[in-house]
Amino acid sequence: MSSKKKIGILGASGYTGADAVRLLARHPNAEITALTANTHAGKAMGDVFPHFFMLDLPKLVEWEKVDWTTLDAVFCGLPHGTTQEIIAAVLKANPTIKVLDMSADFRLRDKNTYAQWYGHEHRALELQSEAVYGLTEFYREKIAAARLVACPGCYPTAVLLALVPLARAKLIDVDDIVIDAKSGVTGAGRGLKQNTLFSEAGEGLSPYSVGTHRHAPEIEQEIGVAAGTAVTVNFTPHLIPMARGELCTSYVKLAGGATPDDLRGALEKAYANEPFVHVAKKGVLPQTQNVRGSNYVQIGVIADRIKNRAIVISTLDNLVKGSAGQAIQNMNLMFGLPETAGLEQIALFP
Amino acid sequence: MSSKKKIGILGASGYTGADAVRLLARHPNAEITALTANTHAGKAMGDVFPHFFMLDLPKLVEWEKVDWTTLDAVFCGLPHGTTQEIIAAVLKANPTIKVLDMSADFRLRDKNTYAQWYGHEHRALELQSEAVYGLTEFYREKIAAARLVACPGCYPTAVLLALVPLARAKLIDVDDIVIDAKSGVTGAGRGLKQNTLFSEAGEGLSPYSVGTHRHAPEIEQEIGVAAGTAVTVNFTPHLIPMARGELCTSYVKLAGGATPDDLRGALEKAYANEPFVHVAKKGVLPQTQNVRGSNYVQIGVIADRIKNRAIVISTLDNLVKGSAGQAIQNMNLMFGLPETAGLEQIALFP
Amino acid sequence: MSSKKKIGILGASGYTGADAVRLLARHPNAEITALTANTHAGKAMGDVFPHFFMLDLPKLVEWEKVDWTTLDAVFCGLPHGTTQEIIAAVLKANPTIKVLDMSADFRLRDKNTYAQWYGHEHRALELQSEAVYGLTEFYREKIAAARLVACPGCYPTAVLLALVPLARAKLIDVDDIVIDAKSGVTGAGRGLKQNTLFSEAGEGLSPYSVGTHRHAPEIEQEIGVAAGTAVTVNFTPHLIPMARGELCTSYVKLAGGATPDDLRGALEKAYANEPFVHVAKKGVLPQTQNVRGSNYVQIGVIADRIKNRAIVISTLDNLVKGSAGQAIQNMNLMFGLPETAGLEQIALFP
Amino acid sequence: MSSKKKIGILGASGYTGADAVRLLARHPNAEITALTANTHAGKAMGDVFPHFFMLDLPKLVEWEKVDWTTLDAVFCGLPHGTTQEIIAAVLKANPTIKVLDMSADFRLRDKNTYAQWYGHEHRALELQSEAVYGLTEFYREKIAAARLVACPGCYPTAVLLALVPLARAKLIDVDDIVIDAKSGVTGAGRGLKQNTLFSEAGEGLSPYSVGTHRHAPEIEQEIGVAAGTAVTVNFTPHLIPMARGELCTSYVKLAGGATPDDLRGALEKAYANEPFVHVAKKGVLPQTQNVRGSNYVQIGVIADRIKNRAIVISTLDNLVKGSAGQAIQNMNLMFGLPETAGLEQIALFP
Structure with a gap:
């Protein structure tokens, strides 16, 4: 138990955040120790997503309340725009934390393309250039060595x-x-x-x-x-x-x-x-x-x-290979875990 | 009432047949007087499609039992293949009946293309060349003058x-x-x-x-x-x-x-x-x-x-403009009725 | 055309309002001449409900802008609460207008029961006692004679x-x-x-x-x-x-x-x-x-x-017999029209 | 690997059989070594259920072809009626095999009630009285000791x-x-x-x-x-x-x-x-x-x-607690495994 990686999820009240919880709660090497959702701060996760009734999860808190130094990795399921500044703050608080960003904020490498499609200058340019594009199959080595991974869109x-x-x-x-x-x-x-x-x-x-x-x-x-x-x-x-x-x-x-x-x-x-x-x-x-x-x-x-x-x-x-699953696949790489850990569920059909 | 066109529907137990019934039952100038469905012969239409509980429809019979001379038009919702021979028989029994074929049997004008895609020679070649392709907006005059209309696929x-x-x-x-x-x-x-x-x-x-x-x-x-x-x-x-x-x-x-x-x-x-x-x-x-x-x-x-x-x-x-509705639009043309008669229902949303 | 009843719809941007439009637009004795939706005022109905692209409907306006004296009847699809005061104002502006209320405001006859379930005193008590409960099959005569009909819940x-x-x-x-x-x-x-x-x-x-x-x-x-x-x-x-x-x-x-x-x-x-x-x-x-x-x-x-x-x-x-359809059935009674006018569409199946 | 229980699934081409495969394929103590489906015999499981493309499963065979002595347990997802005779044959071939029946054949303990509801005498009466009703939470001890468990209906x-x-x-x-x-x-x-x-x-x-x-x-x-x-x-x-x-x-x-x-x-x-x-x-x-x-x-x-x-x-x-999941829960009991093994997947929402 003590060797499990301590994980936080930013924006746990959205669907990608919830799917990260669904998978990480059963991941053999992970332990969810922080969940944030600013508009739902103070609620139990089971009140926001009642299908988690069987889990013992931390309460939702505002992201500013998390002590990032206690975490090994953070998944970010925030909407575009707020993400870049919050991740910058998290990395400042804990420069060795692993960041799996499931938002769109760090996917485009060219700052002009970013500005053109998102309508504003990027607000964390140095992180934009540091971020590794997290398409696991093509960037495996870079991901394994990265601190900040921009998980691709679905x-x-x-x-x-x-x-x-x-x-x-x-x-x-x-x-x-x-x-x-x-x-x-x-x-x-x-x-x-x-x-x-x-x-x-x-x-x-x-x-x-x-x-x-x-x-x-x-x-x-x-x-x-x-x-x-x-x-x-x-x-x-x-x-x-x-x-x-x-x-x-x-x-x-x-x-x-x-x-x-x-x-x-x-x-x-x-x-x-x-x-x-x-x-x-x-x-x-x-x-x-x-x-x-x-x-x-x-x-x-x-x-x-x-x-x-x-x-x-x-x-x-x-929500899985298109978001939370691929993020976990990248996390496994970053921590040197088996790449498939926690991810081998077969499709639910019908 | 007496001036209503008498309509038969071949293959009334399929979805296109049923949608023809749905629309024709409320058409101001039409009266459904024959319904065929060989595997369901003898049943009430309301047993095969219970949403017709409010209609007083003829019983389903085998197509061989219909007296085609009493009808003004026939809609054909049979599966591919059987259609061509049955329509030939119907037209032989009543050469002035109007035929609205909703199957694929008469849509292709080229007999070789037909044979290539359907795996056999066409079995009613003379009708194949007589048939008018029933895309109303482009063949309006030909349809108005036709006896046999091959309504297009959806x-x-x-x-x-x-x-x-x-x-x-x-x-x-x-x-x-x-x-x-x-x-x-x-x-x-x-x-x-x-x-x-x-x-x-x-x-x-x-x-x-x-x-x-x-x-x-x-x-x-x-x-x-x-x-x-x-x-x-x-x-x-x-x-x-x-x-x-x-x-x-x-x-x-x-x-x-x-x-x-x-x-x-x-x-x-x-x-x-x-x-x-x-x-x-x-x-x-x-x-x-x-x-x-x-x-x-x-x-x-x-x-x-x-x-x-x-x-x-x-x-x-x-099922409507892609099948039964367009067939009725063509029927309206063939009988000199207003083209929109019986067809002005607005989309059901939500 | 001139003999058609002029109809307004209050709250036309909701589903019951839209279904009233769907049916009234094809009603042989009705003409929609006013549509209100305060949050969408100024828009075309086809922008709010794109399935009406084929209709030529009046623009959405604020309800205060309607000249109620030009209308024969008004359908009300507003949410509970606002309804009672707006209907009171409409009836004051045109005391002979027929009101088909599809909201819950006038359904309960007992003012205490109303207050208990809705959490406040009724704000148009005299209209509450005037309103006829619009379950057509049981209150046909009263409805035919009524000015304000409270159409039942679905x-x-x-x-x-x-x-x-x-x-x-x-x-x-x-x-x-x-x-x-x-x-x-x-x-x-x-x-x-x-x-x-x-x-x-x-x-x-x-x-x-x-x-x-x-x-x-x-x-x-x-x-x-x-x-x-x-x-x-x-x-x-x-x-x-x-x-x-x-x-x-x-x-x-x-x-x-x-x-x-x-x-x-x-x-x-x-x-x-x-x-x-x-x-x-x-x-x-x-x-x-x-x-x-x-x-x-x-x-x-x-x-x-x-x-x-x-x-x-x-x-x-x-949305039909449970709301807009029954309201139209009642309207037909109130105007001495055939009760089934505009309402004989067969179920859309499948 | 060698310590995994060898499992066969009778009727693997149905939904309950497939859900047993979905769960057993990831069960830490189970190995699927036989799959039967008489109408699909000879096919790969991935042809019958394409969502198993990532699994290496045995081919579908006729149930008569299975060597039951090589198996530790069999799940039965056959339709009612055929089940009782096939299970009798399986148990005759291997009297120590554990049988998890997901059909209705052994659920009713009273032979008259069975005959009344199923329209015929039970054809394996001695097994009917041997079978334990597999509602885990209420019959845990009996199930742990049983050879034949009649898993309850959903x-x-x-x-x-x-x-x-x-x-x-x-x-x-x-x-x-x-x-x-x-x-x-x-x-x-x-x-x-x-x-x-x-x-x-x-x-x-x-x-x-x-x-x-x-x-x-x-x-x-x-x-x-x-x-x-x-x-x-x-x-x-x-x-x-x-x-x-x-x-x-x-x-x-x-x-x-x-x-x-x-x-x-x-x-x-x-x-x-x-x-x-x-x-x-x-x-x-x-x-x-x-x-x-x-x-x-x-x-x-x-x-x-x-x-x-x-x-x-x-x-x-x-399909899970109502069928294949509860059967696996019972299997875990029968083999002395942790009761939750292979069953802790969280609900897939949305």
Whole structure:
């Protein structure tokens, strides 16, 4: 017990915070010792999320009340904007704490791109350059050595795991990528919005943020790195009447005479030893049902009827591999724990 | 009462048949006088569809038992394959009856394309060439004069209303069309299939029939007509956890210097006087919630962040404008009735 | 056109207001000429409810801006509390206007019961005593003559149609009534609440307001009238993951040697000539799917395995017969129109 | 590894079989070494349930092909009827194997009651009398010593955990129990039925099997044991549009001057040391969201407005504590393992 890492969660009243609690409460090497949620400070976690009735969790407190020197790591599930200043303060209080940021604040490396998409200068520029982009499969060594990890967005995780190996291998034309993205409603968070009410989002399908979603520059940053050139992608999200799950259908143009089988082969090779990323056999189509509640990702490649084109489909649970699960995977790396510790739950189907 | 058209429905135990009943039972100029469903013959319609408890409908009978000479029109909601021979028999029994076929049997004009996609020679070739493709907005005069109308598939209706005016006006490159299509589960019919069980389809999202869906050649046929050239499109359907509704996100390359605003303008012009097809204002995104249960179609155009590309989104209710509603719209034309008769129900939202 | 009744809707940005618009926009004898929604004043109705894109509706205005003398009737879909004072002002401005109140403000006839359940004295006591309880089937004559009709709550409509004829005929023991009530999420309105978010209410089932729901005294008032004695009932509501629909399972003790068949017989007799209330045949169980989007009610009686007990199940659409539909039915009576005008839509299934 | 118990699953292609796989695959002391599914024999489990893509499982075989002597335990998820003869054969082949039957075949101890509800004589009478009823919390010692455990039905588990302590303590009148039961659609299994199609069960609520559900005699058997007298209960199930989860609202009459607080107190005392059964604090209402995917049960007691009555609400996941989870809990007991091994997953919410 004494060897368990002491963990705090900033913003525990949101869905990503809660999913971090769900997983960390059963993690063999972790112990949750602080939970913050400023608007709910003073409440029991079980009052805010009644499905935790069986857990003995610390009370929610204001983040200013936490003694950060007693913690080994902090997960941050705060909304964009407040995050950067709070994390700066936490790191000042305890410079050796490990920070797993699940917000968008440290994902973009270019300060101008950040300012352009977020509408203001970044307020912790030195940390922005220190932060490691936490797509585990591609940045494993840097993550293991990092103090501050910017965990990727849910959509970027799904898209990049599908396309980065293809861009690296020059199998696709990175100037002609169309990403039709679909997400369950938890992707919009627990905040009160009319379009996420059951009666509005249920039994219906809505495109949203077409051309303006902030996950686009994040995808472009990493495909750009993989391809060695700046890219612009089409990224078109749709809201689906389900709580969890995300599926991205990427339409790509084949490069250099590559075939769809070449693409599948490249992905199989890239993920041969990965515990969480699985490439579907030829003819098998990924579906969100296969990954719900789990840290797994499933990717499939299908030939297009249009010559020299292919379809790459990837799916994950936006709150797990798309957020809290990947953060824990990174934490495991940072602490030298087995990478899969606490993360091997199988999808809940049906 | 005596002036009402006498209507029969073949295959009334399926969802399209039932939606035809729902609408025709309240149509001011129609009277349902025959209902067939061979596996349910002898039952009351209210036993097969209990939501018709308030209607006084004819009993279900085998189609061979119907006296077709007493009917003015027949709607056909049979599965593919059996349809062509039964319709041939019906027309032989009553050569002046109007036939609204909601199946796929007469949609493809080319007998080779038909044989290729359906795996057998067409069994009523002369009727295949007689049949008029029932996309009301584009074939209004032919439909008014027709005896046999092949009502389009649900996906083709959504896609073609969005793209045909653009292809006709040479505003898009028809060799580079990607259609990411999403449908509610009723699109799969009332037959018993594992993947349409609530516990399988609910809370999940699955691509299906990628590269093999039979609506692809139908879309290609009509875009080909509009463009004056043979075309191949990417058509990728996804099953969405909702009962009704369909939304197609079409990714197009602009031609001849056209802008997204030009596309919207062309659509607005094409549908200025159409009662059921509405073009969303700039900035408004169509969603299935807006058309559920109704005969309306909503189309929107959005600029792509990739230069010289645009996104065209169209939505309809697959059982109404995508099937029974459009069939009734065509029937109205064929009988010289007001085209909107019986079809002006507003979407049921929420 | 000139003979159409001019209708205003107070609180048109809520779900009951919107369903009144949906139905009145296609009502043969009605014309919507005013819509109010104070927080959305100045907007087009199609911006607040995009499924009205095909309608040409008046802009939303503040209620104080409406000239009530130009209207024949007003539907009121405001939240509880504000209603009573606004209706008083409207009636002062136009004493001959017909008022269809869909809120709870005028349903309870006893001022003490009102004060007890709503926590304050009623603020328009003279109107409270003038108001007619708008359960159409039981108060038809009074409604036809009324100026102000207090349309019943959705649950009370379902329960009272099931139980009042039985209480009147002394077939059940009114001191032993257990009502297990289930409602779709629209029953909670369009206001932003955490428990009605898709991610919270979906895929789950929650009892709520057990022992404290304000529909209980309304049910007790009317069963009390029917039985000629004060009654207390068990009324236990549950939130169901569907948008529309309500089903009440009432557990009753048989009185005076009555049998379940006697109960069914009494209901059949009571509703023999009613257009919207249908008693299911023996062995048929009502379900919400049968009435979704419609003004119909379905009631069934089943024998209990416990001796001398029976189960009475009733279902309706909470926004139609449970609110806007019944209000229109009452309006039809008040204007001497056919009672079913504009209300004969069949349930949307699936 | 060598010390892991070798487990077979009969009927692995159903939902309860699959949930047993989901949990056993991550159980620290278990190893799945045989899977049977006669209609799918020869297939990989990942073809039948694609969410197992990450597991290395034995192929599905016919049950006759399994060498039962190599196994330590077998879980049986077969449909009723075939189970009794197959289990008899398995036990004949390996008399020391532990059998966890998740079917209904061995739950009723009285052979006449069995014959009455199942329509035929039991075909393994000696096993019927050997079988131990597997409601863990009440039969722990017998289960630990048993060879054949008849795991309770999902509804009985929810109801009995709520009511047995109250019946034992004579706090309720067992002759006046009304149980309004609600279940998600997985309760109906993976077999193809029209009423469990997404388009039929979605967005709707249906009572079913009212007065005829076979879980009624099981509930009566155990409440009868607790109360020391034969009882008849009202048990009225409803199908809810969600995949997993069950909630039973039991309406009870208080006995001997008991209060709702006395009931809650009795339950708290009964479950003070139970790892999986939690009694909600006064004022907290159980909801299925709190237990989805988990082995936990939540029970709450609420005062009725009717004097001397109370409402007891209990909820669980029908596939976990209502089936595969409870079977594993029993297996743990039978093997002397920690009772919670492999079962501590927290509910998946949202």
